[in-house]
Amino acid sequence: METIRSRIAARALAPGDRVPSIRSLAASLSVSPSTVVEAYDRLAADGTIISRPGSGFYVSSGTQPFALANVGPRRDRAVDPLWVSRQSLDAAPSVIRPGCGWLPPDWLPQDSLRKAIRAAARSDAVILSDYGSARGLSALRGHLSRQFQSEGLNASPDQILLTPSGSQSIDLICRFLLRPGDTVLVDDPCYFNFHAVLRAHQVKVVSVPYTATGPDADAFSKVLLEAAPRVYLTNSALHNPTGATMTPQVAHRILSAATAHDVIIVEDDIFAGFEPELSARLATLDGLARVIRIGSFSKILSPAMRCGYIAARPDWIEALTDLQIATNFGGPDALVTEIVHAALTDSSYRRNVETLRRRLSAARSTVAARLEPLGIRPKLMPRGGFYLWCQLPGGLDAADVARRALERSIVLAPGNVFSVSESATDWMRFNVSQMSDPLVFEVLQEVTGVGHLGPRSSE
Amino acid sequence: METIRSRIAARALAPGDRVPSIRSLAASLSVSPSTVVEAYDRLAADGTIISRPGSGFYVSSGTQPFALANVGPRRDRAVDPLWVSRQSLDAAPSVIRPGCGWLPPDWLPQDSLRKAIRAAARSDAVILSDYGSARGLSALRGHLSRQFQSEGLNASPDQILLTPSGSQSIDLICRFLLRPGDTVLVDDPCYFNFHAVLRAHQVKVVSVPYTATGPDADAFSKVLLEAAPRVYLTNSALHNPTGATMTPQVAHRILSAATAHDVIIVEDDIFAGFEPELSARLATLDGLARVIRIGSFSKILSPAMRCGYIAARPDWIEALTDLQIATNFGGPDALVTEIVHAALTDSSYRRNVETLRRRLSAARSTVAARLEPLGIRPKLMPRGGFYLWCQLPGGLDAADVARRALERSIVLAPGNVFSVSESATDWMRFNVSQMSDPLVFEVLQEVTGVGHLGPRSSE
Numbered sequence: 001m002e003t004i005r006s007r008i009a010a011r012a013l014a015p016g017d018r019v020p021s022i023r024s025l026a027a028s029l030s031v032s033p034s035t036v037v038e039a040y041d042r043l044a045a046d047g048t049i050i051s052r053p054g055s056g057f058y059v060s061s062g063t064q065p066f067a068l069a070n071v072g073p074r075r076d077r078a079v080d081p082l083w084v085s086r087q088s089l090d091a092a093p094s095v096i097r098p099g100c101g102w103l104p105p106d107w108l109p110q111d112s113l114r115k116a117i118r119a120a121a122r123s124d125a126v127i128l129s130d131y132g133s134a135r136g137l138s139a140l141r142g143h144l145s146r147q148f149q150s151e152g153l154n155a156s157p158d159q160i161l162l163t164p165s166g167s168q169s170i171d172l173i174c175r176f177l178l179r180p181g182d183t184v185l186v187d188d189p190c191y192f193n194f195h196a197v198l199r200a201h202q203v204k205v206v207s208v209p210y211t212a213t214g215p216d217a218d219a220f221s222k223v224l225l226e227a228a229p230r231v232y233l234t235n236s237a238l239h240n241p242t243g244a245t246m247t248p249q250v251a252h253r254i255l256s257a258a259t260a261h262d263v264i265i266v267e268d269d270i271f272a273g274f275e276p277e278l279s280a281r282l283a284t285l286d287g288l289a290r291v292i293r294i295g296s297f298s299k300i301l302s303p304a305m306r307c308g309y310i311a312a313r314p315d316w317i318e319a320l321t322d323l324q325i326a327t328n329f330g331g332p333d334a335l336v337t338e339i340v341h342a343a344l345t346d347s348s349y350r351r352n353v354e355t356l357r358r359r360l361s362a363a364r365s366t367v368a369a370r371l372e373p374l375g376i377r378p379k380l381m382p383r384g385g386f387y388l389w390c391q392l393p394g395g396l397d398a399a400d401v402a403r404r405a406l407e408r409s410i411v412l413a414p415g416n417v418f419s420v421s422e423s424a425t426d427w428m429r430f431n432v433s434q435m436s437d438p439l440v441f442e443v444l445q446e447v448t449g450v451g452h453l454g455p456r457s458s459e
Numbered sequence: 460m461e462t463i464r465s466r467i468a469a470r471a472l473a474p475g476d477r478v479p480s481i482r483s484l485a486a487s488l489s490v491s492p493s494t495v496v497e498a499y500d501r502l503a504a505d506g507t508i509i510s511r512p513g514s515g516f517y518v519s520s521g522t523q524p525f526a527l528a529n530v531g532p533r534r535d536r537a538v539d540p541l542w543v544s545r546q547s548l549d550a551a552p553s554v555i556r557p558g559c560g561w562l563p564p565d566w567l568p569q570d571s572l573r574k575a576i577r578a579a580a581r582s583d584a585v586i587l588s589d590y591g592s593a594r595g596l597s598a599l600r601g602h603l604s605r606q607f608q609s610e611g612l613n614a615s616p617d618q619i620l621l622t623p624s625g626s627q628s629i630d631l632i633c634r635f636l637l638r639p640g641d642t643v644l645v646d647d648p649c650y651f652n653f654h655a656v657l658r659a660h661q662v663k664v665v666s667v668p669y670t671a672t673g674p675d676a677d678a679f680s681k682v683l684l685e686a687a688p689r690v691y692l693t694n695s696a697l698h699n700p701t702g703a704t705m706t707p708q709v710a711h712r713i714l715s716a717a718t719a720h721d722v723i724i725v726e727d728d729i730f731a732g733f734e735p736e737l738s739a740r741l742a743t744l745d746g747l748a749r750v751i752r753i754g755s756f757s758k759i760l761s762p763a764m765r766c767g768y769i770a771a772r773p774d775w776i777e778a779l780t781d782l783q784i785a786t787n788f789g790g791p792d793a794l795v796t797e798i799v800h801a802a803l804t805d806s807s808y809r810r811n812v813e814t815l816r817r818r819l820s821a822a823r824s825t826v827a828a829r830l831e832p833l834g835i836r837p838k839l840m841p842r843g844g845f846y847l848w849c850q851l852p853g854g855l856d857a858a859d860v861a862r863r864a865l866e867r868s869i870v871l872a873p874g875n876v877f878s879v880s881e882s883a884t885d886w887m888r889f890n891v892s893q894m895s896d897p898l899v900f901e902v903l904q905e906v907t908g909v910g911h912l913g914p915r916s917s918e
Contacts, residue, residue, distance in 0.1 A: 060721070065635045065636050065775065065778060066635050066638075066782075067635075067778035067781070068778065068785060081785075082781050082784055082785065085784045086593050086780075086784065089590055089592055089593045090593050093585065102588075103588075104588070105585050105587065105588035105589070106584065108587075110584055110587060110588070113587055114580045114581070114587070117576060117587075117794075118577065118580045121576035121577045121580065122573075125564035125569055126564050127763060128564065128567075128572055128761055128763050128764075129562075129563070129564035129567045129761050129762065130561075130564070130762060130763055131548055131561065131757075131762040131763070132548070132763065133549050134548045134549050164623050164787065165787055165788060166788075167786060167788040168786070168787050171786040171787065176524045176525050176526075177524050179525075180639075193785065196784065197786055200634065200782060200785045200786055262519070298590075302587055302794075303588065303589060303590040303793070304586060304587050304588055304589055304591065304792060304793035304794045305587075305792050305793075305794045305795075306792050316524065319524060319525075319526035319527065321545075322526070322541050323525075323527060323659060325544045325652070325655065326527060326540075326652065326655035326658065326659045327626060327627070327656055327659055328623065328624055328626050328630065329544065329624065329626040329652055330548060333623075333764050333765050333792060333795055334762070334763035334764075335576070335761075335763045335764045335798075336792055336794070339794075
């Protein structure tokens with residue numbers, strides 16, 4: 001059944017096409033004809049194919065919807081980006097999530113969030129009752145514009161579009177720039193949901209190794225020549241998952257190569273707020289000519305009230321605004337943008353962020369020290385943020401470790417979920433803010449301990 | 460410039476293709492060669508085409524992004540869906556908007572919204588700090604499931620996916636069911652943003668006339684035969700823009716025809732809350748086999764805190780959930796779903812909705828009575844909701860009327876913005892809740908008055 005379904009999903013079989021004969025499929029799969037008969041009967045029962053007596057089976061002209069599960073290479077569930085996302089999102093409160101990509105509630109600025117929500121409850125009736133403007137709250141766009149200015153990037157508020165989330169920013173840009181079959185370049189490793197959204201857009205994905213100083217510039221030039229990607233999608237500031245920071249020299253080389261090959265760069269600045277001091281930005285070097293800058297406040301304020309942004313060339317923002325109206329009738333919730341703006345401009349914001357950075361810095365050191373005796377070592381010690389990208393000892397399979405940890409109610413993020421080339425088998429991303437419970441290290445010791453990874457120990 | 464750009468947008472010219480020679484383009488457009496030279500120079504300046512000396516101009520291998528403005532037939536801005544949306548969204552507070560699709564602030568339940576927001580400010584830290592589950596707040600899905608049950612539709616909470624908005628529900632379903640080049644059937648007239656989102660998905664759009672009793676069932680069967688659409692996208696309860704309600708007989712005929720031709724129906728229930736009593740639903744007749752039910756609370760609660768939903772077959776909900784994670788890392792804001800759930804389950808909700816229905820009923824009568832002397836007559840008097848779909852007197856061009864009204868700071872929604880076949884030239888949709896200012900009727904008298912529609916009167 002999967003063979004036929006995936007051929008249909010991949011459009012190798014179109015509606016109306018005859019599916020392979022029972023005999024030929026049985027031969028090519030080395031199964032018995034009766035197995036194929038049963039599979040075809042089930043596919044016919046659910047309407048995927050139809051039987052024409054005397055003629056064979058045909059792909060139904062009806063519904064072969066687009067399921068991500070049927071697109072792209074079949075991967076072990078434990079290293080499938082959607083599976084890891086769902087484990088993190090749907091975990092029971094008792095589950096510990098060192099694999100997730102956000103901070104625990106008590107690390108976020110609860111007091112200023114509550115204050116901002118209370119202020120919203122008192123705000124003008126129009127704010128509580130309107131869709132908001134097409135580009136989103138002018139005051140928040142002005143705030144961003146001034147922040148960019150202070151970083152050396154000129155972008156007028158009209159060059160900024162607010163979106164419902166950082167993910168929606170990427171999705172909207174994919175709609176705008178990409179067609180099925182186009183090629184997109186990402187880092188290896190990179191944020192795993194990049195893979196998922198690119199799969200949803202049915203584009204080819206190629207990758208460049210991400211080093212301690214940014215993308216490997218030689219490999220970058222080579223892949224531009226060989227694969228001619230249309231877009232390069234990357235993180236600046238604090239790279240996800242490695243925590244590395246691109247140097248100015250690498251930034252200059254990457255931008256020069258992208259310019260020479262006419263590649264558009266989408267620079268995701270989602271962890272910018274966690275930097276101790278500003279690092280090199282492609283968008284700033286380039287002045288938003290071929291670089292599109294995106295970001296959001298979900299990491300530093302709260303994932304429960306999301307607001308993302310896109311900063312780009314004015315004509316691109318204009319087209320992106322149209323696309324956002326067509327697909328969402330506007331951007332983020334007007335109520336949420338008010339709350340986010342109030343929280344960002346609250347007098348306590350700067351102090352809260354500094355406290356958070358110090359707390360994270362301490363947690364990175366503590367967690368690294370506790371992983372050390374387990375033989376789990378970070379590739380580098382990041383300047384900021386909450387990730388440690390670590391190699392497991394003795395060539396352990398991180399997916400295997402993650403599966404075992406899940407049985408103990410701990411969600412981990414195994415390396416290959418981040419790796420297009422699946423070359424991070426023995427790597428793991430740890431979120432240090434989610435590791436205050438000592439149980440994490442006990443379980444890690446157990447599931448990585450030599451002798452435990454042969455036949456599973458009884459529990 | 461537009462000729463070349465739209466050929467590129469329509470992919471008639473691909474990257475690397477040679478653009479027509481200056482001489483041949485000048486001849487085919489009946490313009491002077493110098494006009495073409497100037498256009499090509501400008502296209503070269505902005506990077507759309509590149510000049511190869513001695514050889515001609517070529518489409519740049521770089522960026523021809525997807526701008527909705529370049530897709531589909533070029534339409535007068537006044538009857539372009541995106542233009543009307545933007546006019547409504549970005550209007551200054553002083554502008555009157557009988558053309559918009561929402562209620563004024565003081566018609567919405569401000570007190571219970573404020574109460575729900577205050578309660579959110581006091582809620583558990585986890586609610587304020589988490590992405591929420593993959594399908595969205597379980598309590599709200601349970602509430603919807605019980606509501607559907609009371610209407611005779613069985614859908615478990617697991618068959619319901621919360622989304623950021625009704626528009627996003629449609630967009631997600633389009634990603635799931637449609638490929639570029641597929642055909643989609645809509646009503647004529649229908650909600651104008653249906654056209655915009657379908658354009659974004661690059662599908663063919665065909666239409667069926669919408670009568671006072673629902674879609675024309677004979678025409679419906681005919682178009683299924685002739686155009687073989689994959690999906691039929693429609694409004695139930697109170698149709699937008701006509702305000703008509705489908706009868707049970709028509710519902711049965713439509714569903715039977717859709718079943719015979721294996722067409723999936725997307726039934727948008729966005730105005731359900733405004734119905735005085737429940738009318739026929741395709742989803743209920745069908746039991747969510749081939750019908751997908753969508754809706755939102757933006758109209759009846761507030762457009763500033765949006766939350767939509769999709770109810771469908773379990774396997775479809777599963778695939779849609781994956782798609783929503785890939786493109787938005789989850790659904791609506793967790794904070795917003797809490798607020799929406801609190802407002803919907805507030806003890807005042809039922810009473811507020813009844814008051815709103817009575818107020819709208821009175822407004823529909825009042826506005827119809829005030830339009831009558833102007834010769835502007837509704838096609839029918841709807842059972843509920845805020846729209847009157849009216850014919851203008853003497854074959855007046857509604858787009859012309861809308862342009863003139865805009866000069867007087869009044870946003871109208873001219874008929875052809877709703878009409879795929881552009882056969883609603885002398886129709887206009889009025890939102891009765893936005894017409895309490897007598898100025899609206901003065902301006903309407905002025906801009907529709909005989910003698911004013913020749914040469915424009917000086918003001």
